[in-house]
Amino acid sequence: MSAPRLLITMGEPAGIGPDLCLALSDHPLPGTPVVIGSHACLQRRAADLGLGLRLRRWSADQAWPKAEAGTLAVLDLPLPIPCRAGRLEPGNAEAVLRGLAQAVELISLGLADALVTAPMHKGVINDAGISFAGHTEYLAQLCGVERVVMMLAGRGLRVALATTHLPLRAVADAIQVEALSATLRILHRALGTDFGLADPRIVVAGLNPHAGEGGHLGREELDIIDPVLRSLRSEGLRLLGPLPADTLFQPRYLEEADAVLAMYHDQGLPVLKYHAFGAAVNVTLGLPIVRTSVDHGTALDLAGTGQAEVSSLLAAIQMAADIHRNRRARDRGAT
Ligand SMILES: NC(=O)c1ccc[n+]([C@@H]2O[C@H](COP(=O)([O-])OP(=O)(O)OC[C@H]3O[C@@H](n4cnc5c(N)ncnc54)[C@H](O)[C@@H]3O)[C@@H](O)[C@H]2O)c1
Numbered sequence: 001m002s003a004p005r006l007l008i009t010m011g012e013p014a015g016i017g018p019d020l021c022l023a024l025s026d027h028p029l030p031g032t033p034v035v036i037g038s039h040a041c042l043q044r045r046a047a048d049l050g051l052g053l054r055l056r057r058w059s060a061d062q063a064w065p066k067a068e069a070g071t072l073a074v075l076d077l078p079l080p081i082p083c084r085a086g087r088l089e090p091g092n093a094e095a096v097l098r099g100l101a102q103a104v105e106l107i108s109l110g111l112a113d114a115l116v117t118a119p120m121h122k123g124v125i126n127d128a129g130i131s132f133a134g135h136t137e138y139l140a141q142l143c144g145v146e147r148v149v150m151m152l153a154g155r156g157l158r159v160a161l162a163t164t165h166l167p168l169r170a171v172a173d174a175i176q177v178e179a180l181s182a183t184l185r186i187l188h189r190a191l192g193t194d195f196g197l198a199d200p201r202i203v204v205a206g207l208n209p210h211a212g213e214g215g216h217l218g219r220e221e222l223d224i225i226d227p228v229l230r231s232l233r234s235e236g237l238r239l240l241g242p243l244p245a246d247t248l249f250q251p252r253y254l255e256e257a258d259a260v261l262a263m264y265h266d267q268g269l270p271v272l273k274y275h276a277f278g279a280a281v282n283v284t285l286g287l288p289i290v291r292t293s294v295d296h297g298t299a300l301d302l303a304g305t306g307q308a309e310v311s312s313l314l315a316a317i318q319m320a321a322d323i324h325r326n327r328r329a330r331d332r333g334a335t
């Protein structure tokens, strides 16, 4: 099977995204990457870091570049404001978002195979007057998909989320029968198609302390989560829960589980990041395109210092290649 054609978006220009993209030329990868981002920004960051690599411009009308030591292919996306490490510029927000649109277009046209995203800064995009919750929601919109699922995975643990970037105040209202059923179906299907798990087992967390304590600490488990799980079990999905979130992350449950579904961002992700920060990958399930990302943010404090770890980006690239391979194998089997 040919090596996947990987598009890497550079992410927030002031953050560590450029540093991480530049570091890729030092590592063996499962496919040749093309970085979508500002050539000038990458060149400047390479100078800041004292790196001597060659940045070769690439455009979509050319053949996919071949791997070459010390060289990085770049699809240039100029920025209106020159980028400086650590300094956010709302004036660059639109250009940064354009990189995502370009990546989706190239993959949809069959000119690239998978998207791996370096971190973006949600705050500066919103400061620019553009409503932006995160890549996950934005890519769903770009791909015309109503619902996707965010999952982070690392060191044998997979944690998916029933809600993503919502204020905590809005979380309980977002736990609804239809949305939760759709999320579990997407998760179940993706564990099969993207991760090759034939009959996955999913452990589902409750929303409230002690999974609601029989209705005395909240009714979402009794009124919504449990009925959804019972209904989906009758369709054959293997689901355990709702379990109290504070005690489900223990070997007794995890050894049997292929994934955990947490009800909200900071119920599941602190556990995953404590377990695997730097080695974990953020993957968007339910998109028509393959998209993975790093487990960390823009780390403005580390941009241009040479101290940013590239390990999560490497893991994200490997996972994107694996998912691409699994989807191709499934498509071949289906024909
Ligand atoms: N995939 C993404 O696009 C993504 C993911 C998470 C956060 N973010 C965004 O990033 C911004 C900053 O978020 P934050 O401060 O909460 O988290 P952060 O991950 O940027 O930083 C948290 C801590 O981890 C350190 N760190 C992060 N990445 C590192 C790396 N590769 N190597 C070594 N140390 C690293 C930082 O220095 C900091 O101490 C926010 O706007 C957030 O929304 C984006």
Ligand SMILES: N[C@H](C(=O)O)[C@H](O)COP(=O)(O)O
Residues within 6 Å of the ligand: 133, 134, 135, 136, 137, 265, 269, 282, 293, 294, 295, 296
């Ligand atoms: N929720 C992610 C995390 O904490 O790692 C992060 O904000 C990135 O989300 P997007 O991939 O939707 O940008």
